[in-house]
Amino acid sequence: MASFATTAQEHEDTHNEEAAEEAFDPTELIDHHTKDSHEFHIVGSVSMPLPVILWTDNGLVTFMSSAFHHDEEGKVVVERNGMKFVRVHDEIYYTNADGGVTYDEEHHPTNERPLNFSITKNVFTLMLTSILMLVIFIPVARSYKRNERAPKGLAAFMEPLVVFVRDDIAKPNIGEKKYEKFMPYLLTVFFLIWIGNLFGLIPFFPFQGTLTNDIIFTGVLATITFLITIFNGNKHYWGHIFATPGVPKWLLPIMIPVEVLGMFTKPFALMIRLFANITAGHIIILSLVSLIFIFKSVAVAPISIAFSLFMYVLELLVAALQAYVFTLLSALFIGQAVEAHH
Amino acid sequence: MKVTHPESLIFWSIIVFIILFVLLRKYAWKPILGAVKSREASINKALDTAEEARKELQNLQADNEKLLKEARAERDAMIKEAREIKDKMITDAKGQAQVEADKMIQQARQSIDSEKQAALADLKNQVASLSVEIAEKVIKRELSSNDRQLKLVDDMLDEVTLN
Numbered sequence: 473m474a475s476f477a478t479t480a481q482e483h484e485d486t487h488n489e490e491a492a493e494e495a496f497d498p499t500e501l502i503d504h505h506t507k508d509s510h511e512f513h514i515v516g517s518v519s520m521p522l523p524v525i526l527w528t529d530n531g532l533v534t535f536m537s538s539a540f541h542h543d544e545e546g547k548v549v550v551e552r553n554g555m556k557f558v559r560v561h562d563e564i565y566y567t568n569a570d571g572g573v574t575y576d577e578e579h580h581p582t583n584e585r586p587l588n589f590s591i592t593k594n595v596f597t598l599m600l601t602s603i604l605m606l607v608i609f610i611p612v613a614r615s616y617k618r619n620e621r622a623p624k625g626l627a628a629f630m631e632p633l634v635v636f637v638r639d640d641i642a643k644p645n646i647g648e649k650k651y652e653k654f655m656p657y658l659l660t661v662f663f664l665i666w667i668g669n670l671f672g673l674i675p676f677f678p679f680q681g682t683l684t685n686d687i688i689f690t691g692v693l694a695t696i697t698f699l700i701t702i703f704n705g706n707k708h709y710w711g712h713i714f715a716t717p718g719v720p721k722w723l724l725p726i727m728i729p730v731e732v733l734g735m736f737t738k739p740f741a742l743m744i745r746l747f748a749n750i751t752a753g754h755i756i757i758l759s760l761v762s763l764i765f766i767f768k769s770v771a772v773a774p775i776s777i778a779f780s781l782f783m784y785v786l787e788l789l790v791a792a793l794q795a796y797v798f799t800l801l802s803a804l805f806i807g808q809a810v811e812a813h814h
Numbered sequence: 815m816k817v818t819h820p821e822s823l824i825f826w827s828i829i830v831f832i833i834l835f836v837l838l839r840k841y842a843w844k845p846i847l848g849a850v851k852s853r854e855a856s857i858n859k860a861l862d863t864a865e866e867a868r869k870e871l872q873n874l875q876a877d878n879e880k881l882l883k884e885a886r887a888e889r890d891a892m893i894k895e896a897r898e899i900k901d902k903m904i905t906d907a908k909g910q911a912q913v914e915a916d917k918m919i920q921q922a923r924q925s926i927d928s929e930k931q932a933a934l935a936d937l938k939n940q941v942a943s944l945s946v947e948i949a950e951k952v953i954k955r956e957l958s959s960n961d962r963q964l965k966l967v968d969d970m971l972d973e974v975t976l977n
Contacts, residue, residue: 508818525822562818588819595826602834609842616849627846634846655847656839664834688820692827 498762506685506754509562509593510537514677517542522596526564527587528555537590546573546581557586564588594689597681601668609663637662637799645803650810654803657700661693662799669750669791673784684794685751690743697802698739705809738805742798749794753787 512520521538530553539550546558549567556567565583568574574582591599612627623631637659642651665684672682683689711717713731715724760780764772957963 508823564819585819588822589825590819590822591826592819592822594823595830598823598827598830602830605834606837606842609838609846613842613845613849616845620849620853631846631850634843635850638847638850652847656835656843659843660831660835660838664831686823688817688823689827692824692831696831 496762496765498759498766501762502755502758505758506682506751507562508686510540510559510564510590511542512593512596512677512681520677522593523591524564525589525591526557527589528553528566529586530555533557533586558583564590593681594683594686597668597671597679597683598689600678601664601671601683604667605660605663633663634659641796641800641803645800645807647807647811651803654700654806657696658799658803661697661802662795665693665746665798666792666795669794670788672750672754673787673791682750682754684746685754687743687747690747693746693798694739694743697742697805698736700802701739701805701809702735704806706811708811709809738801742801746794746798749790753783753790757783757787 510522510524512522514520519538519542521536524533524535524537524539526533533552533555535550535552540548540559544559544561546560546565548558549571550557556571557564558567558573559565560573560581563581563585565573565581565585568583576582608626608630612630615623615625615627619627622628638651638655641662642655642658646654668683671679672685674680713735714728716727716731719727757780760776760783763776764770956966
């Protein structure tokens with residue numbers, strides 16, 4: 473008992489020392505947890521290295537991110553194919569002539585950088601999510617071949633969700649006649665976002681990474697919705713943009729830019745909404761946990777944990793809600809593009 | 815929040831999403847949606863069939879009811895008719911019997927009458943012949959002597975008074 477207390481005391485001491493060494497910076501912690509990375513942090517100082525894939529001036533260069541030894545300050549130089557690379561805050565640069573990093577006044581590196589196609593944490597999470605989806609849905613689909621009666625097992629759980637997407641998202645927004653063509657896209661997006669969101673809420677390896685708090689990923693999804701919208705837009709849709717019915721001719725020079733802008737604001741809103749909702753949730757949870765370290769008091773922990781728990785439960789709802797909203801709005805935009813003239 | 819190396823996630827997102835989409839569409843969504851749709855169709859069909867069967871049963875029941883009603887009405891009509899026939903037969907029989915009886919009585923009466931007439935006629939004949947025999951005997955005795963013949967003529971002449 474005594475030894476345990478001593479250990480605890482020691483632990484606290486070391487912690488205090490660490491805290492003294494470098495002041496706790498919640499912004500950095502939150503940034504670290506919400507942004508992409510070349511490594512997958514597991515626990516403590518243990519990380520899973522991920523492949524770095526660079527398209528350099530001399531062609532493709534690949535190596536594991538462990539080559540940087542967790543360095544983010546440009547101190548470790550990795551030499552491959554006669555080129556030297558350093559990593560500064562998750563970005564990989566060529567070294568300058570001195571073999572180091574040149575910074576501008578705002579402490580941003582000014583070095584050239586190769587195109588980076590690394591399997592980062594978010595890419596890894598995306599792949600994992602995709603594999604999970606395949607593992608879930610392909611057997612579900614197979615089960616229908618064996619069982620033509622009421623669904624059983626996993627199929628019984630997934631089918632209402634699929635039917636929900638069909639009956640409550642696709643049909644009312646796209647219309648009975650045309651919805652079928654867009655069902656695969658809507659289902660893929662719905663489950664990818666939902667499972668992706670849920671992955672982010674599982675706080676241990678190999679989940680942890682949140683696809684949907686990366687604006688790039690939400691941007692890609694929004695762009696796909698946008699492309700589907702414009703490629704399926706019928707005469708009526710384009711007519712509405714370039715010759716808005718019921719608007720006097722002389723107003724068209726104003727209306728056309730507004731309508732064209734409207735085409736882009738819709739997917740833009742999709743991108744921001746999903747990104748912001750998920751990121752905000754994560755930031756709140758991380759902030760609540762950070763409070764313990766800001767106040768340097770265990771007494772804050774119960775409050776922090778209670779609020780975090782509340783936020784977690786809320787996030788569970790938001791995870792499904794945002795998947796629903798994204799899919800619903802995608803269906804709505806597609807519906808507007810394909811709707812028959814009335 | 816600074817976005818680093820956007821090209822990696824853009825590139826992989828597109829590639830992974832397309833692969834995922836193609837695989838899921840072919841091996842998951844189409845079979846699932848197809849199965850759900852065909853099951854819905856079969857459920858609807860089954861319900862329709864059940865509804866139809868129910869209606870048919872109802873019709874059948876109604877038909878049965880109708881048939882039963884008709885049969886009952888027919889039976890009632892038949893009973894009624896039979897009763898009527900019976901009554902009529904009885905009445906007819908009664909009437910006929912009456913007529914027959916009347917006829918028989920009539921015949922009997924007639925035969926009695928004719929017997930009576932015959933008897934009377936016979937009686938008259940016998941009485942007449944008896945009278946004639948008596949008269950003959952009386953006359954024979956009266957006219958047996960001249961005196962008596964003369965007396966008779968006298969009497970008769972007396973009787974025939976000149977008026």
